[in-house]
Amino acid sequence: MKTVPCSAVIDGFDPTGGGLTRDAIGLGRVAEKGLDVRHGTILSLEDINVSFDGFKALTNLSLYIGVGELRCIIGPNGAGKTTMMDVITGKTRPTSGSAWFGETLDLTRMSEVDIAQAGIGRKLQKPTVFEALSVFENLELAQKTDKSVWASLRARLSGEQKDRIDEVLETIRLGQSRHRPAGLLSHGQKQFLEIGMLLMQSPQLLLLDEPVAGMTDAETEFTAELFKSLARKHSLMVVEHDMGFVETIADHVTVLHQGQVLAEGSLQQVQADERVIEVYLGR
């Protein structure tokens, strides 16, 4: 991979880092690499096509996310929102098109694990945490560190890492439940724990699929605050149905419909768009 001296390398990354190493079975992996974002774009999707047995889930989809941006994706059911996230995280391979993370990482050629280690975190639609482990242990597993088998066999938490976990526990307001098994948390608390796990990973790009589903109003409000504070340091892509929530957080909204971008702009702009009203808002 070519390395270019660049000014826009995100916090703490080595700008001279080489390409991602691939390890056949993941026994010894080198995690950290610099991310080249010199054009200010963290994610570029260009002409992505995905079809499942003839059904076109995404058609010529193009989308760009800027560094530090908070983007909301809205669209009716079946618009291709989750498929798009699957493409970004390597779960689904596009039939054609390109997906770049920064300027140099080709997401269509990387494995799911490589993509996660390169700095893309994802929260699933259904809150998924490690139910048999305690809240603290969930965060411990998620933290950014060497994730090879050998490293895990010898891993000990340093004081610094413990402090970081405490800090995140504080942020997601689960300090009281640190030793509770995650399976015993309420739905909203699980959502927060999963967000906390993403924070521990310190990814540059966070993909959040319906993060406030099943949350109380107070929790939703708190989440909005949290996301806004994250947006400066990270880039966020949020899929959400809750329009009130979108209105509070988003500076930029993309509307998907039938696997294509229908409209893009501020929420007011897209809400005024005739086609958007027709397919989605004016039900």
Add this chain to the structure above:
Amino acid sequence: MNQPLTLTAAQKAGPKATVIALGLALAVLVAMPLLHLLPAEHALHVSAYTLTLVGKILCYAIVALALDLVWGYAGLLSLGHGLFFALGGYAMGMYLMRQSAGDGLPAFMSFLAWNELPWYWYGTSSFLWAMCLVVLVPGVLAFVFGFFAFRSRIKGVYFSIMTQALTFAGMLLFFRNETGFGGNNGFTDFKTILGFSISAPATRATLFLATVALLTGSLYLGFRLARSKFGRVLTALRDAENRLMFCGYDPRGYKLFIWTLSAVLCGLAGALYVPQVGIINPSEMAPTQSIEAAVWVALGGRGTLIGPLLGAGLVNGMKSWFTVAFPEYWLFALGALFIVVTLYLPKGVIGLIKRRGE
């Protein structure tokens, strides 16, 4: 699976009680072979029958522990662990057959009118090489099988069925006389091990102590693994593999490591089983044997390490009693036991003890 299975009995019943119980069990197990050395008329003499029976059960307990590591922690239900056990046993058996054959060919080969040893028998007269085979054969087979299975993301019931097919294929292969492992008779009539008579009390006592040492070592290793970050990653893998991948872990390496380790433990257990019991034949690879091992783990309580040891002890203890008292009812009793455990004791005997303790 939303219960905290990683909580061990130790944490619930209080570490003291567990340590005392384990210490007592260990003391009894160490005393048994020593009492076997007493003259036969002595009141405290432990008979060769008892010692062999308990030694055999201890070997099975190691299998149960190994299976718990992959099933209880990593969520990979293997229905083929009998294969790894038998392969370790056969590797040891090859050495024992060479010992009793002296410079000639093992007896079954003479019956087949073979004139020379097949290539894979070379070097088996050396104890050291036989020990290497005990580790390498199950280990390499498990590694290769696991590498392809985990790379193709085979899991759940499909994985179980494949392991079952694997042990069945192994059994059919070893049943053939041409395979060179004594066909359906397997290996028996062992005479000496490292020059010592295999039926001498001192040899029996040593083999028994070696089994106790392996069991203790495996249990210690299991505890260390379960409490390390590695163990927590395995638990996470069992409950939410997708989430773990989005966290940046590659599950394949983790599965492969624990899977291979488990197979090697089974191989070692098999190697200790053969000289104590005095026979190894392809019926050890029968699918039912491996399924029975899963019953031991389920009965004891999976994901608890100690539970499967209790399970193996209970089921095999009952089996020896039943097959003497009411031989025709054993399989019904085993079936009934499994149904009762599934319906009323989802967390096994350990779960029951924990509930009592609260």
